[in-house]
Amino acid sequence: MADQMVEVNRLTKHFGQVLALSDVTFSLQNNEIVGLLGNNGAGKSTLMRILTTYLPATSGTARVDGFDVLNQSMEVRRRIGYLPENIPLYPEMRVEEYLGYRAQLKGMDRSTRRGQIDAIIDRCRISGVRRRLLGTLSKGYRQRVGLADALLANPRLLILDEPTDGLDPGQKQDALALLKDLGRDRTILFSSHLLVEVEAIVDRVLILRRGHLAFNQRLETLERDQILLVESRGEPNAVIGVLKGLVPQHPLQTLALEDGWLECSVRLPEGLDPRSEVARALHERSLPLRRLDFRRRTLQDRWNEINNAEALPGGGARRPAGNDLPHAVGG
Amino acid sequence: MDPQKLVNGGPSDLLAEDRSLPPTIGSCGAVMVMVGLFAVAMHFAERAFPVGPAVGLVGALLGFLLLVVHALLERGEIILLSYLGLGAVLLVAGLVALVNPRVPMDVRALGTGGALAGLALALASSRSLGLSGTTGRDPSRRLAALWAPRLIGILGAGGALLGILWLFALSERGEFSHLGLPTTLSLLGLVAGLGYLGLVGFGSDTANRLGWIACFVGLGLALAVLARSGLHAWGVWKAQGTTHFIPGGWIILALSLLVGLGAFALVSDSPAVVIFRREMASFFLSPIAYFVMMAFALGTWTSYSLFLDRLADRQVLEPILGNYVIELFIVLCVLFGVPLLTMRLLSEEKRSGTLEVLLTAPVDELSIVLGKFFAALVTYLIIWMPFGLYLLTLPVTNQPGFDYRPLLSYSVALVVSGAGFIALGLALSSLSSNQLISGALTLTAMILLLAPYILQFRQGIEGTPWSTVLQHVSFLNLWESSLEGKLVPRQLVFHLSLAVLSLFAATKVLEARRWQ
Numbered sequence: 100m101a102d103q104m105v106e107v108n109r110l111t112k113h114f115g116q117v118l119a120l121s122d123v124t125f126s127l128q129n130n131e132i133v134g135l136l137g138n139n140g141a142g143k144s145t146l147m148r149i150l151t152t153y154l155p156a157t158s159g160t161a162r163v164d165g166f167d168v169l170n171q172s173m174e175v176r177r178r179i180g181y182l183p184e185n186i187p188l189y190p191e192m193r194v195e196e197y198l199g200y201r202a203q204l205k206g207m208d209r210s211t212r213r214g215q216i217d218a219i220i221d222r223c224r225i226s227g228v229r230r231r232l233l234g235t236l237s238k239g240y241r242q243r244v245g246l247a248d249a250l251l252a253n254p255r256l257l258i259l260d261e262p263t264d265g266l267d268p269g270q271k272q273d274a275l276a277l278l279k280d281l282g283r284d285r286t287i288l289f290s291s292h293l294l295v296e297v298e299a300i301v302d303r304v305l306i307l308r309r310g311h312l313a314f315n316q317r318l319e320t321l322e323r324d325q326i327l328l329v330e331s332r333g334e335p336n337a338v339i340g341v342l343k344g345l346v347p348q349h350p351l352q353t354l355a356l357e358d359g360w361l362e363c364s365v366r367l368p369e370g371l372d373p374r375s376e377v378a379r380a381l382h383e384r385s386l387p388l389r390r391l392d393f394r395r396r397t398l399q400d401r402w403n404e405i406n407n408a409e410a411l412p413g414g415g416a417r418r419p420a421g422n423d424l425p426h427a428v429g430g
Numbered sequence: 431m432d433p434q435k436l437v438n439g440g441p442s443d444l445l446a447e448d449r450s451l452p453p454t455i456g457s458c459g460a461v462m463v464m465v466g467l468f469a470v471a472m473h474f475a476e477r478a479f480p481v482g483p484a485v486g487l488v489g490a491l492l493g494f495l496l497l498v499v500h501a502l503l504e505r506g507e508i509i510l511l512s513y514l515g516l517g518a519v520l521l522v523a524g525l526v527a528l529v530n531p532r533v534p535m536d537v538r539a540l541g542t543g544g545a546l547a548g549l550a551l552a553l554a555s556s557r558s559l560g561l562s563g564t565t566g567r568d569p570s571r572r573l574a575a576l577w578a579p580r581l582i583g584i585l586g587a588g589g590a591l592l593g594i595l596w597l598f599a600l601s602e603r604g605e606f607s608h609l610g611l612p613t614t615l616s617l618l619g620l621v622a623g624l625g626y627l628g629l630v631g632f633g634s635d636t637a638n639r640l641g642w643i644a645c646f647v648g649l650g651l652a653l654a655v656l657a658r659s660g661l662h663a664w665g666v667w668k669a670q671g672t673t674h675f676i677p678g679g680w681i682i683l684a685l686s687l688l689v690g691l692g693a694f695a696l697v698s699d700s701p702a703v704v705i706f707r708r709e710m711a712s713f714f715l716s717p718i719a720y721f722v723m724m725a726f727a728l729g730t731w732t733s734y735s736l737f738l739d740r741l742a743d744r745q746v747l748e749p750i751l752g753n754y755v756i757e758l759f760i761v762l763c764v765l766f767g768v769p770l771l772t773m774r775l776l777s778e779e780k781r782s783g784t785l786e787v788l789l790t791a792p793v794d795e796l797s798i799v800l801g802k803f804f805a806a807l808v809t810y811l812i813i814w815m816p817f818g819l820y821l822l823t824l825p826v827t828n829q830p831g832f833d834y835r836p837l838l839s840y841s842v843a844l845v846v847s848g849a850g851f852i853a854l855g856l857a858l859s860s861l862s863s864n865q866l867i868s869g870a871l872t873l874t875a876m877i878l879l880l881a882p883y884i885l886q887f888r889q890g891i892e893g894t895p896w897s898t899v900l901q902h903v904s905f906l907n908l909w910e911s912s913l914e915g916k917l918v919p920r921q922l923v924f925h926l927s928l929a930v931l932s933l934f935a936a937t938k939v940l941e942a943r944r945w946q
Contacts, residue, residue, distance in 0.1 A: 155945070179790070181787070188784070191712060
């Protein structure tokens with residue numbers, strides 16, 4: 100067993116002239132739940148297909164549990180469970196027939212196969228539909244059957260491409276709870292468009308942007324950061340000048356609100372609290388102050404920073420006053 | 431159905447409860463059986479009836495097949511018990527007809543079909559009775575459920591072994607006029623054995639152990655008959671007849687391979703065999719196999735009618751089967767049937783995305799290709815069944831007996847040429863995710879394979895070396911030679927090469943995604 104479940108080193112993938120992945124490097128630990136985020140076309144599915152040995156990389160290496168995905172693909176396939184984005188199933192087969200078929204393909208031992216399938220059916224809560232035709236199942240049940248298939252042969256790494264896509268809110272909650280439970284004894288890499296669901300269960304977040312790995316951090320380190328929010332009115336440069344004078348080393352972003360006020364957000368490390376100095380400085384310059392508080396830096400903040408990095412260098416955009424940041428990003 | 435599901439359930443709940451398909455299949459089967467048997471009865475009573483005895487008999491046999499399918503799908507106890515009783519009666523009546531020397535030969539042939547159909551019906555309904563759980567309520571039924579499979583298994587294995595040993599003995603003595611009874615006994619034994627495995631559950635440890643025993647016994651017998659025939663042919667150990675292999679040895683070889691390979695296909699967990707089993711189930715759970723079989727039955731019936739007319743009009747010298755097989759309608763059925771069978775093999779998997787799931791399991795591309803190839807080839811051979819059934823009905827139509835030995839060589843030609851067609855269709859299916867495109871490509875390829883037979887007679891080609899080349903590649907020339915009792919190696923080589931090359935190409939197309 101390798102020290103790290105997944106090791107990706109300078110992975111690059113071209114489809115003709117199109118660059119799908121560029122110089123991606125990261126590693127996943129054992130028993131880690133990792134969320135893979137990115138807009139459509141960022142390279143999430145391509146990365147997953149390379150890790151599952153379905154596609155080769157143009158350059159770079161990837162290893163799963165110490166085995167190279169290109170040269171030792173059979174060993175890799177024996178150690179992974181994969182759920183593609185559209186949950187492809189054979190509509191004419193019944194649920195338990197399909198799982199029995201997949202169990203045989205994965206080389207599960209005949210003597211224990213039946214018991215293991217029954218246990219997985221119970222764990223994924225599809226006992227009530229085990230005799231149903233796959234073509235008659237709802238999206239939620241199809242997802243659970245696909246997940247049950249991925250769990251066959253007890254893989255050490257689960258790779259799930261948008262497992263909650265298309266599910267209703269209740270089904271999403273059930274799916275996330277199941278993933279959290281599964282993550283206790285295996286590594287899970289799953290992709291999603293929704294930051295809230297990723298934040299709810301993951302240990303680490305990877306964000307792809309146009310094929311590049313723009314972010315790779317454990318969630319707990321992200322949550323130690325905090326953001327100082329200041330809403331003031333007046334000459335923008337004056338407000339910015341006050342904040343840059345007090346906390347010069349820290350990234351500052353501004354947003355012009357529709358009611359004419361200016362929102363400034365400064366990323367500060369845990370423990371640093373300059374609120375009283377900010378209030379005094381603004382008062383001395385006769386700059387009105389409407390809001391002065393902290394909030395935790397969220398994944399949404401990081402996402403916005405990454406996606407706005409080229410479009411808005413220095414910040415500034417019109418948006419309604421007092422609203423939270425957008426809940427869902429990407430499409 | 432739970433009324434609450436109608437109120438609270440979605441479409442999938444309603445669909446899941448739809449039980450109209452099995453009774454529909456059973457009704458169609460019952461109608462075909464009744465009309466068919468009535469037609470045969472009218473023929474024996476020398477009364478006119480719109481449906482001829484041959485068509486009636488084939489219709490009745492196909493109708494029994496539908497009744498067996500209904501018995502496998504049905505869950506109603508009364509219907510299943512009725513089927514069980516009917517099957518038992520047919521089995522006993524058929525066996526009595528077979529062993530009674532005073533029964534005419536044509537009725538004995540009917541007895542063979544009746545016994546097989548009856549046994550299949552009884553076993554199918556027994557399996558469904560076990561699944562429906564109704565046997566659990568009654569102590570006598572529980573006892574029957576426990577001992578019936580064992581009895582069937584013992585009788586089946588014993589009957590099959592007895593039949594094959596009997597065939598061996600007849601071949602040693604050079605007696606070939608009474609091969610029908612031991613062959614029938616062997617077939618009954620095989621059906622019974624298969625039924626036993628179905629009753630205990632194909633996935634059970636018992637079925638697995640017995641399946642492996644049957645596999646080794648079958649393949650061992652096949653090797654034994656080849657060795658024995660070889661020793662006779664080389665003069666080392668001669669049997670009493672002039673030949674050991676034809677036809678007795680050939681029949682034993684076919685039955686042994688059926689047992690050995692059939693058991694292997696049922697119990698092996700090799701990826702290619704697992705995929706083979708899934709594909710076979712998929713063929714017969716979708717309408718395609720039945721449509722193609724129905725088309726074959728109709729096309730073959732047309733050829734058969736013309737064949738009977740020729741037999742009646744003029745003296746046809748042996749071998750006569752060429753007049754039946756080399757006919758426009760049968761060729762058209764093959765031309766269109768092969769694309770219909772092969773077009774979805776890989777195209778549908780690509781379109782639906784199941785190929786990605788398949789190729790990320792520990793399964794190599796060659797196993798996928800071989801599993802699908804053999805499933806399609808076996809389905810193709812099963813679809814030729816009406817062709818054989820029509821020949822069985824020749825005695826019923828008051829035709830004189832015919833030399834059946836060319837059928838032995840023709841069956842080899844059928845398998846070899848079929849392997850080439852199916853492999854080619856599979857390779858073309860790997861090129862597109864659109865079934866229609868794959869089907870069109872395969873149809874074009876089939877027409878190109880037919881072209882050599884037509885072109886070899888054209889002015890300017892006939893009599894030239896090109897004509898010889900075209901004869902070697904034409905599948906109709908292969909069929910013609912085999913129906914004359916000849917198996918010409920150079921004709922077989924082309925089709926075998928086509929099969930191997932096509933399978934290689936299909937494998938490489940699947941692997942090509944790893945070269946991008």
